[in-house]
Amino acid sequence: MIINNKEKKIKSTIEEITGINLNHQDSSKVNNIRTFKSRIIIKDGKGKELAKVQTLEDFEYIFLSIDKNIILEYAKRNEFSKWLKFIGKIDLANKCLLIEQEFDDGEKLRKKIIDIMEDYRYSINQGYVTNYERSDDEFHLKLSHIGNGSFGGKARGIAFLAKILSKYITDDMFTGLRITFPRSIVLATDVFDSFIEHNNLSKSDLFHLSDERIASKFMAASLPATIIDDLRSFIRKTRRPLIVRSSSLLEDSLLQPFAGIYASLLLPNESWETELRFQEVCNSIKYVYASTYFEKARTYIKSTPKDVSDEKMAVLLQEVVGNKHDDYFYPTISGVAKSYNYYPSGPCKPEEGIVYLALGLGKAIVDGGSSYCFCPEKPKAPLSGTPKDFIKYSQKNYYALKLKSIYNIVNKNEETTLEKLDVDIAKKHGVLDKIVSTYFFREDRLNPGLFEGGAIVIDFSSIINYDEIPLAKALKLLLRVGEIALGYPVEVEFAVNFNEDESQPAELTILQIRSMIPPDKYHDVNIENIDVNKVLFYSENALGNGIISGVKDIIYIKSESFQMSNSTRAVSQIRKMNTKMMEEGKPYMLIGPGRWGSADPWLGIPIIWSDIAGVKVIVETPYKERPIDPSQGSHFFHDMMSSQVGYLITKQDEGNVDWNWLESLNILEEAVRM
Numbered sequence: 001m002i003i004n005n006k007e008k009k010i011k012s013t014i015e016e017i018t019g020i021n022l023n024h025q026d027s028s029k030v031n032n033i034r035t036f037k038s039r040i041i042i043k044d045g046k047g048k049e050l051a052k053v054q055t056l057e058d059f060e061y062i063f064l065s066i067d068k069n070i071i072l073e074y075a076k077r078n079e080f081s082k083w084l085k086f087i088g089k090i091d092l093a094n095k096c097l098l099i100e101q102e103f104d105d106g107e108k109l110r111k112k113i114i115d116i117m118e119d120y121r122y123s124i125n126q127g128y129v130t131n132y133e134r135s136d137d138e139f140h141l142k143l144s145h146i147g148n149g150s151f152g153g154k155a156r157g158i159a160f161l162a163k164i165l166s167k168y169i170t171d172d173m174f175t176g177l178r179i180t181f182p183r184s185i186v187l188a189t190d191v192f193d194s195f196i197e198h199n200n201l202s203k204s205d206l207f208h209l210s211d212e213r214i215a216s217k218f219m220a221a222s223l224p225a226t227i228i229d230d231l232r233s234f235i236r237k238t239r240r241p242l243i244v245r246s247s248s249l250l251e252d253s254l255l256q257p258f259a260g261i262y263a264s265l266l267l268p269n270e271s272w273e274t275e276l277r278f279q280e281v282c283n284s285i286k287y288v289y290a291s292t293y294f295e296k297a298r299t300y301i302k303s304t305p306k307d308v309s310d311e312k313m314a315v316l317l318q319e320v321v322g323n324k325h326d327d328y329f330y331p332t333i334s335g336v337a338k339s340y341n342y343y344p345s346g347p348c349k350p351e352e353g354i355v356y357l358a359l360g361l362g363k364a365i366v367d368g369g370s371s372y373c374f375c376p377e378k379p380k381a382p383l384s385g386t387p388k389d390f391i392k393y394s395q396k397n398y399y400a401l402k403l404k405s406i407y408n409i410v411n412k413n414e415e416t417t418l419e420k421l422d423v424d425i426a427k428k429h430g431v432l433d434k435i436v437s438t439y440f441f442r443e444d445r446l447n448p449g450l451f452e453g454g455a456i457v458i459d460f461s462s463i464i465n466y467d468e469i470p471l472a473k474a475l476k477l478l479l480r481v482g483e484i485a486l487g488y489p490v491e492v493e494f495a496v497n498f499n500e501d502e503s504q505p506a507e508l509t510i511l512q513i514r515s516m517i518p519p520d521k522y523h524d525v526n527i528e529n530i531d532v533n534k535v536l537f538y539s540e541n542a543l544g545n546g547i548i549s550g551v552k553d554i555i556y557i558k559s560e561s562f563q564m565s566n567s568t569r570a571v572s573q574i575r576k577m578n579t580k581m582m583e584e585g586k587p588y589m590l591i592g593p594g595r596w597g598s599a600d601p602w603l604g605i606p607i608i609w610s611d612i613a614g615v616k617v618i619v620e621t622p623y624k625e626r627p628i629d630p631s632q633g634s635h636f637f638h639d640m641m642s643s644q645v646g647y648l649i650t651k652q653d654e655g656n657v658d659w660n661w662l663e664s665l666n667i668l669e670e671a672v673r674m
Contacts, residue, residue, distance in 0.1 A: 005055070009484045010168060017477045018173055040083050042066055042074065053083065056117070057487050063113050068106030075100040075109055092120055132185055134233040142183050146230050149190030152247030152314030157513045158184055164481060165510075174470045178505045179478070182318045185234055187227065189249065189312040192289060194224040206293040218290035223282055234317070235269075235278045241320040241329050241401050242267045244284035246291060248313045261300050261610065262313070263291035266320065266417045268329070268403045285315050296610040302582055320401065321495040321509045322361075325429035328400035328419070331509075332431050333460070333496035334362035337376065339479040340489035340516055342543045344375075345383050352377035353479050355472075357460050359426060359435060360398030362493060362511075363418060363599075370395040372460050376479060379464050379472035391439055391446075395458040396423055423456055434468050434498065437461045469506050471496065482513055489516040536658045537619055543640070543647035551616050553581060556591035556662065557605070559621050564594065567601040573671040575611040582614040590615045591662075593623040597636035609636055617646040621657055 011022045040053040042062055050070070051062050059080070063071060074080060078100050084093035095116050103109035132144040143162050145151065151159060161181055171178050196203070199221035206214055223231075246262030265284040269277050291297065292313045301311070322331040334357075341354035348354075358364040358371040365371045370393055373383050382390075402419045426432055427450070438454035439446045447454075448461040462468040475492070482490040493512040499505065532538045555577050557570065574590075581588050590596070594604030596618055604620070612618075618640070640647060650656035 006057070006484060010481050013480045013484065014168060014173075014477065017473060017480070020173065040074070040079055042070065044070060056089075059083075060114070060117050060487055063110050063117075068110050071110055072104075072106035075103075080113070092116070132230050132234070134230065142181060143186075144184075145186040145188055146227050147186075147188030147191040149188035149193065150249055150312065150314060151186050151188060152249055152312075152316075153514070154245055154247040154512060155184075155186040155314055155316045156247075158186075158316065160485070161510050161513050164478075164485060168481060169477075171505075174474050176505050177469045177471065177474055177508055179474060179508045179510065181510045182321055183238070184316060184318045186247065187285065187315040187317075189314045191224060191227055192313045192315075194226070195221065195286075195289060198222070198224060203293070207298065209293075211290075211294045214293050215287060215290045218286045219283060221286060223285065231281065232274070232278050235281055236274050238319060239269055239277075241322070241403070242269045242281065243318050243320050244281065244288055245316040245318065246288050246313060247316045248292065248311055261297050263288050263294075266401055268401065268417060270403050281317070288315050289313055296608070299579065299582070300610045300613050302613065318511070321497055321507075321511070322401070323431075323497060323500075324403070325400075325426075325431070327403050328421070328425075328429075329403055330360045330398070330400040331495040331497050332359070332435060334358050334360060334365060335475075335494050335496070336362070336365050337475045337479055337492045337494065338489070338516065339483045339491075341375070346381050348375040348378055348381060348383070353476075354383075355475055358398065359395055359423065359431075359458055360400055360421070361418065362495070363399045364395065364397075372458065372464075374460075374464055374472070376472050376476040390459055391455070391457050394456075397421060398423065398426060423458065427456065431498075432456065432458075434462050435460050469496075471508065474508055478510065486513075486515055490514065491516050536661055537648055537650060538656050539619075539648035539650050541649040543645075548616050548644075548646050551587050551589055553586050553588040553668075554591060554662070554665065555581075555588055556619075557593060559593045559623065562593060564602050564604075564623065567594075567605050570605050570671075571607050571611060574605065574607060577669070577671070578612050578614050587614060587616040589617040589619065591619040591621060591657075593621050596620060609640070615645055617648070619648045619650060619657070621650050622652045 014020065015022055041049060042051040042053065043049050044067075050066060051058065053059050053062060078097060081093045081097035081100055084090075084096055096113065099109060099112050099116070103112060130144045132146050143158060145155075150156075158181060165179060165181065169179050173179075195201075201217065201221065206217075209217075243264060243266050245264045248262060265287060267277075267280050267284060269280070271277050292311055297311075320329065322329050335355060337353065337355040339351075339353045341348065341350050341352065344350045344352070344354075353376050354373055355376050356365045356371045356373050372390070372395070375381055375383065397420050399418050400421050402417050423432075432450050435458055436450050437446050437448045437457045437459050438451040439457050440451075440454040446457065446459075446461075448466060450456070463471050475494075478492055479490060482492065491514055492510060495509045495511060497507045497509065499507070555574065590612055592605055596604055596607060596612075597609070598604040598606055600606070604623075
């Protein structure tokens, strides 16, 4: 048995982290003659060798790193399709040949090849998704599908995850912790096509309607009869809360992730009336379909090379992870783990990643609220000073699903059934023991665990510093294996639940995995010889580096006269300006105080990504009244990174922002002062 290099890396990584010997066979006896022949040497116009292509990983890398004109030159000689055919990737070779023949623009060709390679990486894992069967015997299967089309971005990530877990991760790999994923069912894109066609929903007509009218049209339509019985069967078998999630063709792609652009809905799914629960799920599916054409999606797509008429929507139905507590449902821990950290601190390096943890549902992290972060490679290295320094940032509220919600789907989203609760309620529910420390003011001491007479601090100390469960090690393994398997840095959303029977292991449930833009995509810039007193903006905490060209316009908020109490009002003004700039094809720089994209309007302007989809550089300036930490919102950051937007955090120090230069510029348009 011959094991390829990628599989060898995965297995050696598992052995390194877990100490388990997987006894894989050495593949050093692979015949190297074929490898030598099956390669492409990429050279520049002067004959200098730039790269060798011997593996699919090499093939993908050149499209991210080599000049577009060189790529086009090789493509027009059909070098890429010939090589793919030689190594036996016939389907890929045929797709590549069509692209080589169709495109005369190097940049468009590059992006198209990246798209088909990403589709290929995920498609080889689709075999782990079974066709949905109505028999009770089949309900133990974790992942199944209805329809035969594409699974879309989120669902193919789950399929990829299913393969990783089933092939490499065993239940006994981590003492006291089992890694799994939620029971899920995918409605493939051909179901969406059938829905649109059967209900005579003309896409061109939808482009000009308001969100409310689009939603009403879709609510009045009927789902294809071919899926009704399967859906009803699925609903009949589960009364756990469900999340109905978008999984479009364009969503969570490498270069345009569409994170948070389409609708998702949380359903209590608790009624004893199967028909009522079935109707709620059907309406939720139709609402997710409708969100394909909402203004947010249309605006976002304008900032990409894509066309909204090409979009197709798959839908992912997942059981929500958590436990019931009175009239609420939530997991003990939600988290986001990233294998590359754009904001390393202390002894941690960018490639060692970062993990964000929060009590309750993951909205607190996704929206950039209070959370606890650590480096999975060095989990005990503090990222926020001493443990005491973290007290003021500790989570005070958390999100839970309201089980008794009664609502109308139209004009709603997953927040309809969410409620923001005080941490004291979680204390009554008995879920804090393993995730908090107690601060005693008189002794000025922080003790791991929950004790009376002190202040609760959600710092996950028992888990991170004292290994109550090996969460850091498990996440480290998942990030490393995911990055090797996909070929890029990855982001993983997860939840952790503790079993009421303490003899049973806790469960680490993986909800989603997606690629991040690789660091190799960016250029190295040496600023040692630059006089910082002569720059317009200076930051020691920035995202992205290199050259961003074509920016001639600036939208900015004057910090000295701005009040955070007006931050929500500012959103509509910024959205209006963004729309105008995009219609005129003008990329711009956005400057303002506090956190851009914060869910808390007292910390910054609470825009969402589609409100500023035309931006190329974002600068966060200090707020006059108090220091505000940088943004952390997962969706906001994922879109910003994947859109290759420059991001700078400036300090209060003189010289970080040249305000005199800003004030000297001609004002083309000024909104109402706030």
